[in-house]
Amino acid sequence: MPGPTESASESGSIIRLPTPTSFPFPYPKPYDIQLELMQTVFRAIEDGKIAIVESPTGTGKSLSLLTSTLTWLDQHQKRLSEVYTQEMREKLRDDDPTEPGWVIEHSIKMKLDNMRAEEEVRLERLTKAREREKKIRRNMGLSGNRGLVNKKSKSTSSQVESNTKTQRKDKATTVDEDEFLPDDSQVRGEDDQGPYLSKEVRDLMEKYEASRPKAKQEETEEEDLPKIYYTSRTHTQLRQLTSELLKTSFPLRDGLDGDDDATPDQSSGASPGLSSSSSKGRGVSLVPLGSRKQLCINDKVRAMAKNGGDERLNEACLDMQKSGKARCEFLPSKAEEGIMLDARDAVLASVKDIEDIVAIGRKSCVCPYYATRRAVKQSQIVTLPYNLLLQKNAREALDINLKDQVIVIDEAHNLIDTLLSIYSTSLTSTTISSAIAQLQQYLARFKNRLKSVHALKIRQVLSLLNGLLEVCRTFIIQNQNGQAKGEGGARLKSEVMNANHLMEKIGKGTDQLNPLELVDYLKESKLARKISGFSEFLAEQNSSKEEKVSRTSSQRHASIASFHIVESFLLSLVDARDDGRVILSPLGTGTEKGSTSTSTSTVEIKYVLLNPAERFKEVVEEARSVILAGGTMEPISDFLQQLFPSLPRSQFSTLSCSHVIPKENLLTQVVCVGPRKTEFDFRFSNRENDMLLTELGSVIQSVIGLVPDGVVVFLPSYAFLDKVKSTWTSSGLMAKLAEKKSLFFEPQTSGDVESTLRDYALAISSGNAIGEKSKKTGALMFAVVGGKLSEGINFSDTLGRCVVMVGLPFANVGSVELQERMRYVETLPGNGKDASREMYENLCMRAVNQSIGRAIRHANDYATILLVDKRYGTPRIKNKLPKWIGEDVKIQNDFGSVARNVALFFREKREKEKRLF
Structure with a gap:
């Protein structure tokens, strides 16, 4: 990783940004942990370091990351302006040492005026783009930035799909089979068109071609502005980030919610040499990158690829760009460059998510996929999923240049596994x-x-x-x-x-x-x-x-x-x-x-x-700074050993924040034994023990009678969930649980997750209104660690007043793949045989920490967490819990104490609510 951008002034001093004591946070006063996180991130970027920061969900992590990175970007842009002016002054003096000072200053002024004029042209283009966008929105009968829908496109799509069979029949007779011949590209041989050329002659021809003047369009290559590449695991998480950005004072806005001139005074994204003073149209522009599957608006292509997957859609798109083919009607040709520039400006004109860009693209009939790619260089923040950033060929396809840019990887607890998976x-x-x-x-x-x-x-x-x-x-x-x-x-x-x-x-x-x-x-x-x-x-x-x-x-x-x-x-x-x-x-x-x-x-x-380190190395070496952030990054040792084994520890900044909730809003207990004094040890060999399952059932039955609203029970595997269901159904315990709370189970298919959660929330909100004779008070959800409900799902407030973690979800140690990975970790510098055990435990505890973090989602939330397995009380395991949980864990060898603490916890909450209302 290169060091920070440091520029020397005339006297040789280095321009260095100090760490701010305050930030333009969208709320009156940030929490102390938010300020600490923003300062840590700002300092790491300025010093060209890698930051690994943990901030529990509900602490405003995304807002803190956005505010700190964009504050640095704004100050860095101003620094570039000063540096550019100074470098220009030094160059003019070096060119002619006898030149009078006033002549040099006049030359500098003229160049800066020209650059300002270019910037004004750019801003005027964005202003016009916003005006066009407002007209499009009005024609669509909408306002604001959310939920754009093109009704016309739906009918078009359905019409195309209804004609798909006809198109397929036509295709069989109209396709020219020569299109299936291999591309010649760099493949050369004796029977290529023209005479056979020796390697030496071909090399000379290639040098000649490289030295020829390029087309006019290529001469004026767009400047790649300093920017933030912000990645997360899914587009849903990135869409939420867009909403968070709109809360801040940074983004360009379309003026639909107020006066256009009300744009805040923030970074202009101007060329070097321009100030960041307040001006209409200035601000930070965001570009959300996605795949053709998400951004393509050609319904014919989508219909052709409907049964062929993403690969077929990509092929169909590329086929329609070949010479001699029927060109995609939504992709402007080189002769229509102005249309594509207008589409680029439409992306940059205001903060939008992918759905907004697709809707605008349909209405304006210009491809959103290529419009977003064209807008990347002129943007200040680019959002994209992990896979598009981590794969070299994906970066090349999107023309992403990470040189000296800032990379933020949110939800980075999955980073190692993601790298291993995609390669x-x-x-x-x-x-x-x-x-x-x-x-x-x-x-x-x-x-x-x-x-x-x-x-x-x-x-x-x-x-x-x-x-x-x-x-x-x-x-x-x-x-x-x-x-x-x-x-x-x-x-x-x-x-x-x-x-x-x-x-x-x-x-x-x-x-x-x-x-x-x-x-x-x-x-x-x-x-x-x-x-x-x-x-x-x-x-x-x-x-x-x-x-x-x-x-x-x-x-x-x-x-x-x-x-x-x-x-x-x-x-x-x-x-x-x-x-x-x-x-x-x-x-x-x-x-x-x-x-x-x-x-x-x-x-x-x-x-x-x-x-994973070798594949991530290219990203680290290119970028100015890399920020790894997540709600549960512990244990951090895995990242240091497996992603950055050769970097010195001085190259890192780490921070693990406490939670914003008061300590009395969280009760965490290790349940070592059940009501009948049976020890809880749910290692794999014990999971068929019916007596242990009966004891677990007694714990659940006792707890749900003490906890209002929603209870979520996480089990170590789907197989164990099936075992619990069958055992408790046979014994009649499941029916008894259903008398107290409505029962729900993690669905087998992803498509059923939303409806299951909706019914779960409805059962909780209904309470005793379900029926006059009903004794139910809320709902009980059984889920699986690492499953569909353990990440990205919020069980906030009444949805998760209690989280029960049953056992430790260790991976199958008999897996050949896992065994090879453990052996490899032992060979890393400074590691021994204990390193594989450490990695094995860390895999397990990262999954646990993600699951139990589902409950506390904001500052006023409260919940109790029960860790049902005596192994949670051992120092090795307990120390791998998040600090905001692990500091006050009560290890209980008497179930009576567990029940009394839970009852007291919720009684105090009820009494507090009565006093408030």
Whole structure:
């Protein structure tokens, strides 16, 4: 990571920003922890450090991050103005030391005036964009920044979808098969158009092309302004951030809620040399980046890709930009550059979320996807999901330059797992077979039209895939032979190797293969896109001939996407260093003792990244500063060891904030025993113990009688939830619980989460009004740690007056993937065997901390937390709880004390509420 931007003045002193004692916070007085967090973040950015900050949910973390980063950006912009003026003065003096001072100052003034004039033009463009936006909103019958909907587009979309079948039939007859031929791009050979050219001649031609004057549009490349890249896990979280930004004095506004001239005096985002003084139209502009799936407004493309997934949508979009193709009606051509600039300005004109930009794009008939990409350089804050920032190819596709920029990663407790996930890929032997069949079919159709260089490369790819399939077959046979020699009914074993070992296995008998060259060829020729497009074309032809299609659309998509999956896996292998493993695991049938048949056996091949630091290193080295923030970042040691193993500790700033709630609003107890003195130890081997489950049931039954409104019980796994449900239903306990509170269970599908939460909240708000004879007082929700309700869901106020955490949700230590990861952690500098145990516990406790943090969501909230397992009382585990929870934990070896404390806690709250009202 580069150091802070430091500029020397004439005397050699360094311009350095002091840490503010106050910030333009949107509320009269920030909490002490908010001020501390803002100062920590500001200082880390100025000093070019990495900050790891923990601020519990409900403490205004997002507002504090926005205020501190944008305050720094504003002051940095003013500093750039001063530095630019000084550097210009020094350059003019160096050019001509005899030049009088008044001439130099006059030259500086003229240049600054020119820059101010350019800035005024930019601001005028934004003002006009806001005027156009207001007209569009009025035509749509709306005002404000939220909830823009284009009624016309809905009817258009439905009309297009109703014509999809017709389009598919037409496509089968209108498609020119030459479009499925590989792209030549950088692929060169003897049969390319024109005479054969030697490598030396080609190099000279490339140098000549590079030295030629570029087109006029390229000469005036837009300046990439200093900015904040703000990332989070989901678009929902980023949408909430947009709402938080509108509370502050920073953003550009559209004037719909008041006078346009009421724009606050904040950073102008002006070019260097301009002041940040108050001016109409100035402020911080935000650009939300998303995928084509979220931003595409071409209903024909969306309809084509409806059953083909994101990959098909991307391909359809790119296909419509090729010369000779019917161009997308929403994407202006180069000759219509002014239209795209207007769309860019519309994005920058006021703070909007993705839904707003899509609605405006539909009304103005200009592509929101490319408009947002075009607006990035001129913005001061860019929001985007993790994956778009963390993947190098995604950054390149979006033309994101992180050089000397500030990166904020919110909800960063998931960062390590996210990095490992997006760089890990898997495929099955069935997918490989499907890809081989597609490639053979493709080669048979186009062999007479392929240039020799393409035919050669495609046969090499086919040879590589056959080698990969042979590795799978050999793996199954060796496992089954091992079983036949005396292992009995033992399950087939997994095999672990590094990427080089797998390549050696694939390359046996194929010495001519160079996997690195083949992967380069796949990228340059876009072969995966060509083959999937051709496969879909054939599928459409077949479906148009048959009245009934035997395969479902998802099955057909899986078949068409096979080669894309294989390509992704090969890219991972070639990119692999010593920090990944390849795991072969058996799936499916055909594993009976003594069987040598592999026809019904399926093998999964998975490339697993073990070292997230190497992939994150590029981001860290490019950026000026990286801020990792979250509500539960503890244990922080994982981030230091696994993400930044080679950086000195002096390069970090860390902060773990306490909570804004008063201590009397939180009661946390470790429940070591139940009413019958049975010790609670819910390790995996004890979870089938019916006596332990009965004791747990007694605890839940006692607690819900003492707690008003909502109670949430988190269990360590879905399997344990099913066990609890069946055991308590058989014993009649579930019916008894239902007499006291309405029962709800975490749904199996994500689509049912919203309706389940809505019914849960309704049951709580209804209270005794459910029925005159009902004794129910609220609701009881059973959820799973790491499941659909453990992150991103607020159980604030009455929704979560009590959170019960049952057991410790340790990951399956028998997982081959986890075992490899633990071994790798032990090899990191300064680590030993204890490091793997530390990582194992940290994985568990980070999930626990996320779940129990669901309850306290704001300063006036209150709740009790019950940790039902004696292991929570051990120092190792207790010290990994968040500081705002762990400081006052009561370890109870008598359940009577637990119940009395809970009863007293809520009695005091009822009495306090009576005094207030």
